[in-house]
Amino acid sequence: MTESLPLPVAPASIEAMSLTATIEAIRSGRLSPAEHVATVLDRLAADPFNTVITLDAERAAATAATRTAEAARGQWRGPLHGIAVGVKDLIDVAGLPTRCGSNVRRDVAPATLDAPVVARLRAAGAVVVAKLHTQEFAHGPTGDVAATGPARNPHDPGRITGGSSSGSAAAVAAGHLPLALGTDTGCSVRTPAALCGVVGLKPAYGALPTDGVFPLAESLDHVGALAADVAGTALAWAVLGGRDPDPAEPVPGLRVGVLVDEYWQPADPAIAPWVDAAVRALVAAGARVVPVRTPMIEELVAAYPLIVGNEAYATHSRALAERPDDFQPLIRERLLGFADRPAREYIEAQRTRRRLVPAFRAAVADVDVLVLATTRLRATPIGAASVEVDGRAVDVRPALLALNSPFNLTGWPAVSVPAPAPGLPIGVQIVGIRRDEHGVLDVAAALERAWR
Incomplete structure (x- = not known):
């Protein structure tokens, strides 16, 4: 389907939630973790952009109450103490199912362990509040192909968020919460960040563990972070990367x-x-x-779809044979396009x-x-x-x-x-x-x- 590109629609009246400002408000006592998390849960419960897959309201509120009591005693778990965080529904959160935007995993059991990247956020004091929308199995850059329907751009709900970290970008852009985790195999943190108007970081390959993350293409998969501004993203990276930031490198001479x-x-x-x-x-x-x-x-990028397509098909071949109708038609078509490709194609790529x-x-x-x-x-x-x-x-x-x-x-x-x-x-x-x-x-x- 080809459409004429309409004139841009003026952005909705939205204001992203600053991670650093929220941390300062909690540290100063002007805002308690319980108040902050309650506000986030209310916003997510009323979200009009289809960003939320699972809202973990009861556990999040209980954890926020604990963080509030700890703060009152001067006990701070880390730089994200009491901060609400959303997690792309491709990444395991203990006690919640990882459905990956697909009916194939409609009945999957809850994860038994947090993915290491989630565990790092919790160790820094964060409160996981929700699993967020993803393109089905992260297979695509648009964010509008999933079992739960398309995510919608807060700047114009008739437009895509970009994908596959669709809910993460849109929830941050809408001001629902200050920080979200995403994944990036070909563009999936940076494209939704760009289309939704937030900051998205893809670290170097292997800089963050991908254990507990459902794979798209293991040789290309990255975990990343999205926040309203650079300061918030840098703080998230310091937590996820496990070290304090170096002194800022000067621009003169860059x-x-x-x-x-x-x-x-x-x-x-x-x-x-x-x-x-x-x-x-x-x-x-x-x-x-x-x-x-x-x-x-041109020759280098031509290898990309061959690597992704072959690795993704290897992951899904059994499910495609056993329950093909549970895939979204577009994703099923893309995956099946690699069903009979010769091994040499992947090796050559x-x-x-x-x-x-x-x-x-x-x-x-x-x-x-x-x-x-x-x-x-x-x-x-x-x-x-x-x-x-x-x-x-x-x-x-x-x-x-x-x-x-x-x-x-x-x-x-x-x-x-x-x-x-x-x-x-x-x-x-x-x-x-x-x-x-x-x-x-x-x-x-x-x-x-x-x-x-």
């Missing part, structure tokens, strides 16, 4: 790579000016621009990846970070397979993946930060070449300051 090949250009004409504005802001702060060419990029990632690394060897658009399109109408932009049809799914998936293949850390654009949100992506997660967050923070 070598910013600008990708000049046609491949990296957005389709929506509203996006590119904000990427240019981000580069100019960093230059004004003392950075210098280094043009980068990536002649290997992984060999291509191993051969070309070093070539990509060599092409960007002279830069510290890359700055580019997060997506080629802004949020599109729910259900639209393609949209018309400047008189030409643009396929939605590739446009949401194309600028993200290369950095799952490389495993480099990347963060999407919202530009102060009018109308529908636009994300700018910062990719770490010689900067780690804290480093890309420092650059994102510099952009936030410049854009205030």
